[in-house]
Amino acid sequence: MNNQEKELFKTLLLQLRKELTGQMEQIVETGTETTGKEAAGDHSSYSFHIADMGSDTMEREKKFLAVQRSGMTVQEIDEALERIENELFGTCELCGCKIPKERLEFIPHTKYCINCQSKQEDDTHTPEWTEEEGEW
Numbered sequence: 001m002n003n004q005e006k007e008l009f010k011t012l013l014l015q016l017r018k019e020l021t022g023q024m025e026q027i028v029e030t031g032t033e034t035t036g037k038e039a040a041g042d043h044s045s046y047s048f049h050i051a052d053m054g055s056d057t058m059e060r061e062k063k064f065l066a067v068q069r070s071g072m073t074v075q076e077i078d079e080a081l082e083r084i085e086n087e088l089f090g091t092c093e094l095c096g097c098k099i100p101k102e103r104l105e106f107i108p109h110t111k112y113c114i115n116c117q118s119k120q121e122d123d124t125h126t127p128e129w130t131e132e133e134g135e136w
């Protein structure tokens with residue numbers, strides 16, 4: 001990975017980080033008081049959507065989960081930024097292979113190649129995929 005690519009992913013990661021922390025602040029702010037504001041504004045750009053179903057408790061729970069999830073991603077982004085500095089970015093943490101650029105562009109904070117990712121997710125049961133499937 002050359003310097004230009006490293007800079008590109010650094011920018012991507014920082015951008016994503018800013019978005020997430022901004023979202024988290026928003027949720028925390030709106031979560032503490034019950035105003036009608038959130039129903040009015042355009043929230044279509046957010047990945048979570050405050051639907052009109054469910055009680056206040058459910059809404060709070062959803063907000064809490066969204067913050068928690070964003071917090072985890074922010075942590076992963078920080079780790080990815082560290083890996084850029086240590087020349088480890090783009091290398092799968094499990095098998096050591098190179099993670100394809102298309103995957104990194106899609107999920108810049110990922111630590112694993114697609115094979116290892118699905119292995120992790122399917123850890124509890126026998127995975128269905130085979131080695132020769134795809135060039136990931």
Ligand SMILES: [Zn+2]
Nearest residue numbers: 092095113116
């Ligand atoms: Zn791997």
